[in-house]
Amino acid sequence: MSDNPYDVLGVAKTASADEIKKAYRRIAKESHPDLHPGDAAAEARFKAAGAAFELLKDPEKRARFDAGEIDASGQERPQERRFYRDFAEAADNPYRRGPRYEGFGDEADIFAEFLRRQSGGPGEGYGGYSFRARGADAQYALEVPFLDAANGGAMRITLPGGGNLEVKIPKGVADGTTLRLRGKGGPGHGGGAPGDAYVTLSVKPHAVFTRDGDDVVMVLPVTLYEAVLGAKVEVPTIAGPVMVTVPKGASSGQVLRLRGRGVAAAGRPAGDQRVELQVVMPKTVDAELAAFMEEWRKRHGYDPRKGMRV
Structure with missing residues (x-):
């Protein structure tokens, strides 16, 4: 395997920063050791991709590598x-x-x-005189549950040689963020300082929530009678359930906004939670409901598509 970072990530030397990031994340996900336990080749690809991304994502390091001043590991080339x-x-x-x-x-x-x-x-x-050198930096990828990314938390990475590395997840961290853990990389030589660990986070999709900036978005199913009559219903949020009022006569697609119930990242006010209503019909329309609606239609019929004709 070539140690040239462009070859490792499968990108051209002229690749943009976004193309480099996408290539790294693809390889990291495909080769993650958790998905290929015992596969030395996959682990090697995973580590090589991390090292290549760490060098190429830094514009200064990338420029120095392209100029031949440092090697693929980020070390000065001997002159x-x-x-x-x-x-x-x-x-x-x-x-x-x-x-x-x-x-x-x-x-x-x-x-x-x-x-x-x-x-x-x-x-x-x-x-x-004695030889001293700083330890090598280490590269890791970590998949974080959606709620841990939103609320903050702590996770552990199992290291290849045994042992664990604890990673504190900042509150409101975004997908693709790289954390720097000082002194958690390889040991130094001859009394040199240890290297750092760089952990790139990918946020797992959630079954209910999605994120839009600092807002949290979800779809809330409501019954036909809740939509017609209005109701108070329980709605999940990233901090726990709350009661929300569904207005009388609600329609599918109508959005309720819960102020301050979104992501509260450091240094920014909390976002909102947007709740999109989705009116769900019963699985079976029985004769009683059909007869009621038939009679209601005769007296109160309306056309929601009025004005859409071209």
Whole structure:
């Protein structure tokens, strides 16, 4: 598998940010380890897609990768020859005039040996220098129940090597949001800081609610007699059920608005809940109902389609 992030996501180098996001979410959903337990190839695709998305979603990182300044993992590309010359020509280099590296092959090989010795730890290498590096960032995808996304909560991610990562879901979080968990990525090297964990959230569809901005939308079935006579009925909301008045003579498609019963994301006022009424007929129209409506029609007939003729 290529480690080029564009190849991993299956997009062109000229792809837009939206195209990159859509490609990542498709692969993440298709290859999620929870859907393919024990499938090492699917897990590898999942991790590779996460790493590729993390690099390409950041305009600065993407530009630096395209320019060849960083590699697919986001690490600086070594510029061995230039860095070696800078080191070799430095006035405080104790080996500047010494014969140790003169005439002994390519400078890149010499520099590689220099780094190898530095990584041995304090006291090993030149001048007691040690190699330190920040840990790698980790990429995860997490599917969040609709109500947890609306009200906030906490979930756990089972890590590939065992153990759990707790993720706090902010109240009102939107689908596609990426959370940054500082210090929850790979361990650092030589005393370096650990990397961060990036968790991209996808919100599960709900059987009753949908979200429109900070508003919550739902369809409420009502009976024929509730629509005709009016009624007080129980309506679910993201914070629990409330009683709502169905007005007398209600029609399908009529919308009731519950102020402040929508999503209350941080820094914004709560949205509303919009309740669309849907008049539902009984499964069987018996003779009594049919006779009543026939007689009612004779005396009170009306045409709701009046004025629609072209």
